[in-house]
Amino acid sequence: MSGRIVVAGASLGGLRAAEQLRAAGWTCGITVIGDEPHRPYNRPPLSKEVLAGKASFASLAFTPKPSAADVEWRLGTRVTTVRLAERTVELHDGAVLSYDGLVVATGMRPRRLRCPGPVEGRHTVRTIDDAQVLRDELTRPGVRVVVIGAGFIGCEVAATAVGLGAAEVTVVDPLPLPMVGPLGEMLARVLLTRHEERGVAFVLGQGVTAFEGDDRVTGVVLSDGSVLPADVVVESVGSVANTEWLDGNGLDLSDGVLTDQHLRVGGRPDVVAVGDVARFPNARYDGVPRRVEHWSVPTDSAKHAAKVLVGGEAGLAPFAPLPTFWSDQHDFRLQSFGAPALGLGDVRVLDGDIAGDVLVGYHRDGRLVGVVALGGPSVTRAAARFRAELLKQPALISQGALS
Amino acid sequence: MKVVVDMNKCQDHGQCVFAAPDVFRMDDDGRLAHVPDPDDALRDEVEEAADVCPLQAIRIED
Incomplete structure (x- = not known):
C-alpha cells in the first residue's frame, strides 16, 4: 500500500492506531477523524477526578509519540459513510477521502433511556464536556442525585457525588446487586455494603418507567410506581456502538463491528477495527467474538491491528490480550x-x-x-x-x- | 534514555511493572520506584509501560 490510511475515531484507539501504524513501518499519510473538537484525552478520570474537580482538561490530554507528529487530525467532524469496495469515506463536512487502509476506531456512545418526561437535568458521562456540565450540577447545594444503572460508571459517579457532598445519592438498577454482571454475587454484595456504609443508597430490582417534571426533571418514576425525588439524574445504562457509518457494506454490525482473530473487518485486508467498537474472538478464551469495554483494549488492539494492516498476518499469532480493568470508588x-x-x-x-x-x-x-x-x-x-x-x-x- | 514519572499523577496501578520489570517496580509499601536512566535497549519495554499507564504519568526524554 502507499498513500493514506484513514483512522475513523480520535480517542485513545485512534491515537494508538496512528502511533502503531508508524511503529509498523507505515511512512505515508495518516488522517485521523473525530467528532469531538478535542485531541485525544483520557476518559477514566471523567467519572472520578474530573467530576470531583481534581483534574483539569489539560491533564487528561494524551501526548502523542514523536513518530505521530505528522498525522493529520480532522476534528469536530466524523465519517458519515464508507464505501469499502471503492475505498472512500465521506465526512460530515462533505469532504470525500480515498484511502488505502481504514481503521475503525469510532467507539461507543452512552445508551439513553427512552422514557416519557423532561430531558433537562438528565446526564451521561462519556466526554469531557459531559463531565464538566455534570460537575456544575453536582456541586449545587443540597442536590439530590439519582444514578440509573449500577455498573462501573454508575457506581463511580455515585461515589464521586457523595464525595462532593451531595445531599442524597441513590443508585437504581433492575438487577439485585451492583456490578453483579462483571463481578458475580460474592463481590457485588461486598461492594453494596461498602457503598452503603459510605452514604450511597440503592434501589435494586427496579426499573425506571418515566421522569417527572415540567421543563426539568424533578423525580424518577420506578417500575412499582413509586417516585424518587431528583434534582439531577445520571444515566449509566450501557453504551451503543458508533457503527452507523459502516452500514450498506454487508458487515455484521449486530454489536459493534465483527472482526476476525486478527481484527480484520469483513474479511478485507485493508480494514481493521480497534478499541471497544471491535467485536473480536479472543484466542486466549473460548473464541466467541465479544466487544470489550476496558481501557487497555484500544492500546492492545491498535498494536496488533496496525501490524496486520501494514504487513499482513504472516508470522503473527492471533490477537489474544489478557483483559484487565480497574475501578476507583470512594x-x-x-x-x-x-x-x-x-x-x-x-x-x-x-x-x-x-x-x-x-x-x-x-x-x-x-x-x-x-x-x-x-x-x-x-x-x-x-x-x-x-x-x-x-x-x-x-x-x-x-x-x-x-x- | 531518561524516564520521568510524574509522582503527582501516579496512583500505583503497577501496569508499568508488568510492561517493563527491569525499569519499574513496586516497593514494600506498594509505591512505585523506577530506574531513571535505563539502557536504550529497553526502549520498547519503556514505551509499552508509558502506553499502559492509566494515569499517563510516564514520560520518556531522549
Missing part, C-alpha cells in the same frame, strides 16, 4: 486480570478476607480464568502473582472447554 480500588465473567459459577477467596482487603478468583471447569482484587497493596501484589499464572495458561479453546 477509598477503595478494584483491580482485575483475566476474564472473571467467564468464571462466575465458581468463585473463591484466594487471599485476604471478604471483610477487608480481598482477592477473589473466578474458575471455569476448575481452572482459574480471572481474579479481582478489592483493596490495597497486599491484595494488589497477590493479584499480580496470579496475573503471571493467567498469562502462562494455554488457550481454553485448545482444551476443548467449549463443550
Whole structure:
C-alpha cells in the first residue's frame, strides 16, 4: 500500500492506531477523524477526578509519540459513510477521502433511556464536556442525585457525588446487586455494603418507567410506581456502538463491528477495527467474538491491528490480550486480570478476607480464568502473582472447554 | 534514555511493572520506584509501560 490510511475515531484507539501504524513501518499519510473538537484525552478520570474537580482538561490530554507528529487530525467532524469496495469515506463536512487502509476506531456512545418526561437535568458521562456540565450540577447545594444503572460508571459517579457532598445519592438498577454482571454475587454484595456504609443508597430490582417534571426533571418514576425525588439524574445504562457509518457494506454490525482473530473487518485486508467498537474472538478464551469495554483494549488492539494492516498476518499469532480493568470508588480500588465473567459459577477467596482487603478468583471447569482484587497493596501484589499464572495458561479453546 | 514519572499523577496501578520489570517496580509499601536512566535497549519495554499507564504519568526524554 502507499498513500493514506484513514483512522475513523480520535480517542485513545485512534491515537494508538496512528502511533502503531508508524511503529509498523507505515511512512505515508495518516488522517485521523473525530467528532469531538478535542485531541485525544483520557476518559477514566471523567467519572472520578474530573467530576470531583481534581483534574483539569489539560491533564487528561494524551501526548502523542514523536513518530505521530505528522498525522493529520480532522476534528469536530466524523465519517458519515464508507464505501469499502471503492475505498472512500465521506465526512460530515462533505469532504470525500480515498484511502488505502481504514481503521475503525469510532467507539461507543452512552445508551439513553427512552422514557416519557423532561430531558433537562438528565446526564451521561462519556466526554469531557459531559463531565464538566455534570460537575456544575453536582456541586449545587443540597442536590439530590439519582444514578440509573449500577455498573462501573454508575457506581463511580455515585461515589464521586457523595464525595462532593451531595445531599442524597441513590443508585437504581433492575438487577439485585451492583456490578453483579462483571463481578458475580460474592463481590457485588461486598461492594453494596461498602457503598452503603459510605452514604450511597440503592434501589435494586427496579426499573425506571418515566421522569417527572415540567421543563426539568424533578423525580424518577420506578417500575412499582413509586417516585424518587431528583434534582439531577445520571444515566449509566450501557453504551451503543458508533457503527452507523459502516452500514450498506454487508458487515455484521449486530454489536459493534465483527472482526476476525486478527481484527480484520469483513474479511478485507485493508480494514481493521480497534478499541471497544471491535467485536473480536479472543484466542486466549473460548473464541466467541465479544466487544470489550476496558481501557487497555484500544492500546492492545491498535498494536496488533496496525501490524496486520501494514504487513499482513504472516508470522503473527492471533490477537489474544489478557483483559484487565480497574475501578476507583470512594477509598477503595478494584483491580482485575483475566476474564472473571467467564468464571462466575465458581468463585473463591484466594487471599485476604471478604471483610477487608480481598482477592477473589473466578474458575471455569476448575481452572482459574480471572481474579479481582478489592483493596490495597497486599491484595494488589497477590493479584499480580496470579496475573503471571493467567498469562502462562494455554488457550481454553485448545482444551476443548467449549463443550 | 531518561524516564520521568510524574509522582503527582501516579496512583500505583503497577501496569508499568508488568510492561517493563527491569525499569519499574513496586516497593514494600506498594509505591512505585523506577530506574531513571535505563539502557536504550529497553526502549520498547519503556514505551509499552508509558502506553499502559492509566494515569499517563510516564514520560520518556531522549
